[in-house]
Amino acid sequence: MKNFKFLALSIMISSLLAFATACGNEAEEGATEGTTTEETTEGATSEETSEEAAELEGEVAIDGSSTVAPIGEAVSEEFAGVHPKVQAPIGVSGTGGGFEKFIAKETDISEASRPIKEEEKTAAEEAGIEFTEFKVAFDGLSVVVNKENDFLDQLTVEDLKKLWIEDGNVKKWSDINPDWPAEEVKFFSPGTDSGTYDYFNEVILEDEQIVKSAQLSEDDNTLVKGVTGDKNGIGYFGYAYYLENKDNLKVVPIVNEAGEAVEPTNETVESGDYNPLSRPLFIYVNNASIKDKEHVYEYVKFYLENAAELATEVGYVSLPEEEYTTQLETLEGLK
Structure with a gap:
């Protein structure tokens, strides 16, 4: 009897210990599961916060040359695919008009088809603007005539002067x-x-x-329409606009310094054989925008990293690769 009571007591104690152990394990598992869920939630929230903080947004204010605009438009389109919350529309007030807005602190970037003038530099300094010039591509300023023009096969610089400089007379081909x-x-x-002008x-x-009878426009597409619409038309604009409309226009070879009549092509522009109408294209960037606006810095970086490919795609000539590399180093130094 005594042995039976002792056995029963032992069984009861064992059962209690087993029950307590099971409860303890469940509580521990619950605590672990709770902690894991909480930690996972916190981790996800932290990652989302980090991603949101890293996602760029804002507007890059850009204006200037209609010649450089096709490159800028291509850059903005590609950049939007990477940073959809950044807006970077391209204005085309012309190089001079773009610099006016730049000096008035209305833009972060000014696109230009010529170097900035001394008086524009002075005005920028007086406005407290520090800026950096970046070269983005080469252009061959193209002289074009109507497709029906079957007599003009080349022009010299002197021919262009006689045609385009006002002398009080009605200009005729003869x-x-x-x-x-x-x-x-x-x-x-x-x-x-316009910088092209x-x-x-x-x-x-x-x-x-310039001849008083000339029709002037900041919009190169207007010039294209003017030449294509008149059999005696002649005009000039950036190489990209000629390529875009080459089926409807005739480009005129220009006699260069060596006495050779040369058409603008990627090869003749890059080699310098198409002279004196080859020229570099630029963007000018407000240094304060680079320092204070991360989205502007990233946009300019993207521009320089992709200018070679995109400039070629829209009809211009890229710089040597080392020039882009050097300019990227300059950009990094502005931060």
Whole structure:
């Protein structure tokens, strides 16, 4: 009997211990599961917060040259695929008009088809703006005529001067060559706010007045329509706009310094054989925007990293790879 009581007591104690152990394990598992869930939730929240903080957003204010605009538009489109919350629309006020907005602190980036002028530099300094110039591509300023023009096969710089400089007379093709038609030439030129106009003025007009009959426009597409719509039309604009409309236009070979008539092509622009109408294209960046706006810094970095490919795609000529590398190092130094 005593042995039976002792056995019963032992069984009861064992059962209690087993029950307590089971409860303890469940509690521990519950605590572990709770902690794991909490930690997972906190971890996910932390990652989401980090991703949100890393995601760029804002607007990059850009204006300037209509010649550089096709590169900028391609860059903005590709950049939006990586950073959809960053807006980077491209304005086309012309190089001069773009610099006016840049100096007024209305833009972060100014696209230019010529270097900044001394008076523009001075105005920027007086406005307290520090900026950096980046070269993005080469362009061959293209002289074009109507597709029906079957007599003009080349022009010299002197021919261009005779045609485009105002001298008080109605300009006819026969003024350049008596074998050409005695018909009035119709001129289409970028507007005076355009860097393309400035470059043509410097190289061809040499600061003389452009023909008064010339139709001026900051929109290169307007110039294309003007030349294609008049059999006696002649105009000039960036190489990309010629390529885009080459089926409807005839490009004119220009006699270079070596006496050779050369058409603008990627090869002749890059080699310098297409002179004197080859030129570099630029963007000017407000240094304060680089330092204070992460999305502007990332946009300019993306621009320089992809300019070679995108400039070529839209019809311009890329710089040597080492020039982009050097400029990226310059950009990094501005942060």
